[in-house]
Amino acid sequence: MLPTHHPDPELLMDYAAGACSEPASLFIATHLALCPHCRDEMEKMEWLGGTLLDSPTEVAVNPDSLTQVMAKLDQSVPDNGTGRERISGAGEAGPQAQIPRPLSDYVGRSFNDIQWRQLIPGFSEHRLDKLEGVRASLLRIRPGKNMPLHSHDGSELVMVLSGGYHDKFGSFKRGDVAVADAEVEHQPIADLGEDCICLSITDAPLRLTGPIGRLINPFVRF
Numbered sequence: 001m002l003p004t005h006h007p008d009p010e011l012l013m014d015y016a017a018g019a020c021s022e023p024a025s026l027f028i029a030t031h032l033a034l035c036p037h038c039r040d041e042m043e044k045m046e047w048l049g050g051t052l053l054d055s056p057t058e059v060a061v062n063p064d065s066l067t068q069v070m071a072k073l074d075q076s077v078p079d080n081g082t083g084r085e086r087i088s089g090a091g092e093a094g095p096q097a098q099i100p101r102p103l104s105d106y107v108g109r110s111f112n113d114i115q116w117r118q119l120i121p122g123f124s125e126h127r128l129d130k131l132e133g134v135r136a137s138l139l140r141i142r143p144g145k146n147m148p149l150h151s152h153d154g155s156e157l158v159m160v161l162s163g164g165y166h167d168k169f170g171s172f173k174r175g176d177v178a179v180a181d182a183e184v185e186h187q188p189i190a191d192l193g194e195d196c197i198c199l200s201i202t203d204a205p206l207r208l209t210g211p212i213g214r215l216i217n218p219f220v221r222f
């Protein structure tokens with residue numbers, strides 16, 4: 001099953017431009033490893049970025065450049081392999097319990113080897129201490145359990161890595177991305193059958209307003 005909840009295009013664009021912070025880069029690289037749709041988008045953006053750099057004058061004097069840019073985004077992209085080396089592990093397949101390659105540099109290759117710290121019965125955490133400036137964790141919820149009500153001081157990016165959960169916003173499976181902030185009240189419930197394991201990145205307490213796309217900016221501008 002392919003992801004249906006994707007990161008905001010703005011965040012993908014920043015990643016393509018190399019403008020993401022380490023936590024945001026890790027998050028996007030992990031999503032790309034699981035999501036063919038966003039890998040295609042990324043290739044278009046990188047190809048487009050290269051095209052613009054190759055002809056800055058022409059673009060600058062053309063009043064229709066924005067229209068052309070948008071049109072190019074919809075065109076198919078020649079498969080020249082650009083950008084693939086940076087996204088290590090992109091496209092790998094395997095059992096659900098396999099940790100995507102970008103993330104394995106931080107937490108190892110198997111969920112079974114992770115040292116979990118139980119917060120409350122049915123809910124455990126493993127902190128990614130290498131990442132500074134944010135609270136980055138793997139969260140594990142036992143099948144059928146409610147995630148505890150938690151307040152978000154800032155904003156939180158969550159991606160399912162194994163199993164799944166559902167809440168009033170929908171059903172989230174492996175690779176699916178959710179964004180939450182202090183205004184979002186929900187109580188995710190892990191699907192039955194297997195543990196739900198998520199990657200969670202929470203920024204420092206920041207007041208954020210505006211459309212949901214802006215919620216992720218603090219991750220980028222750190």
Ligand SMILES: [Zn+2]
Binds near residue numbers: 031035037
């Ligand atoms: Zn995606």
